[in-house]
Amino acid sequence: GAVVSQHPSRVICKSGTSVKIECRSLDFQATTMFWYRQFPKQSLMLMATSNEGSKATYEQGVEKDKFLINHASLTLSTLTVTSAHPEDSSFYICSARDPAVRYEQFFGPGTRLTVL
Amino acid sequence: AQSVTQPDIHITVSEGASLELRCNYSYGATPYLFWYVQSPGQGLQLLLKYFSGDTLVQGIKGFEAEFKRSQSSFNLRKPSVHWSDAAEYFCAVGKTSYDKVIFGPGTSLSVIP
Numbered sequence: 001g002a003v004v005s006q007h008p009s010r011v012i013c014k015s016g017t018s019v020k021i022e023c024r025s026l027d028f029q030a031t032t033m034f035w036y037r038q039f040p041k042q043s044l045m046l047m048a049t050s051n052e053g054s055k056a057t058y059e060q061g062v063e064k065d066k067f068l069i070n071h072a073s074l075t076l077s078t079l080t081v082t083s084a085h086p087e088d089s090s091f092y093i094c095s096a097r098d099p100a101v102r103y104e105q106f107f108g109p110g111t112r113l114t115v116l
Numbered sequence: 117a118q119s120v121t122q123p124d125i126h127i128t129v130s131e132g133a134s135l136e137l138r139c140n141y142s143y144g145a146t147p148y149l150f151w152y153v154q155s156p157g158q159g160l161q162l163l164l165k166y167f168s169g170d171t172l173v174q175g176i177k178g179f180e181a182e183f184k185r186s187q188s189s190f191n192l193r194k195p196s197v198h199w200s201d202a203a204e205y206f207c208a209v210g211k212t213s214y215d216k217v218i219f220g221p222g223t224s225l226s227v228i229p
Binding site for chain 1: 148157158159160161162167206217218219220221224
C-alpha cells in the first residue's frame with residue numbers, strides 16, 4: 001500500500017524558534033496533502049489542505065502566518081511552525097491522497113513537537 | 117457543515133467478547149464514511165469505508181460496519197475482540213471522494229484479558 005513518512009518523529013525546541021516538519025509520499029505522487037493537529041486524548045483537527053504548486057487552504061481559526069505550509073513537489077509537503085510557543089506543543093500528522101486510489105487518505109506516523 | 121459524533125469516549129471489553137462502536141454523522145447528502153484505528157506510536161490505519169452500495173461493509177482485521185441512513189449512523193462491529201484491538205478508533209466523514217475528511221472525537225478501546 002501507499003506509504004507516507006514524516007520527519008522528524010520527535011522534535012524539542014525552544015520557545016521563539018521555528019520548526020519544520022516534512023511529509024513525504026514514498027511510492028506515489030500526492031497532488032493533495034492534509035495537515036492535522038492532535039492534542040493528547042483528542043481527535044485529529046484538520047489544519048490545512050495542501051495542493052501541489054498552489055497555496056494551502058487553511059481551516060477557520062488556523063493562523064496561516066504561524067503554520068506555513070509548502071507543497072513544492074508531488075511527493076513533499078512541509079509544515080513550518082514559526083516562532084513556536086509552548087501552546088504549539090502537539091502531535092502533528094500529515095496525510096496524502098494517491099490519485100489512483102479513490103476515497104482514501106494515507107497517513108504519516110506523526111511528529112511530536114514539544115516547545116520548551 | 118458535516119460533523120461526526122462518537123458517543124462513547126471509552127469502552128472496555130473482555131477478550132473474545134463482541135464489540136460495537138457507535139458513530140453518528142450530520143450531513144445532508146450521502147456522505148463518504150470511514151473508520152480508522154490509531155495504535156500507540158503508529159499512524160492511522162483505515163479499517164473500512166463506505167460510499168455507496170451494500171450498506172454492510174467488511175473491513176480489515178475482522179471489522180465490519182453498517183450504514184443506516186435513517187439513523188445517520190455508521191457503527192463499527194467485531195464479533196470477537198482480540199487484545200491487539202486495544203487502540204483509539206475514529207469515525208470520519210467526507211463530502212466527496214476527494215474532499216477533506218472530518219474526524220469524530222474518537223473512542224478508546226481497552227481489552228481485558
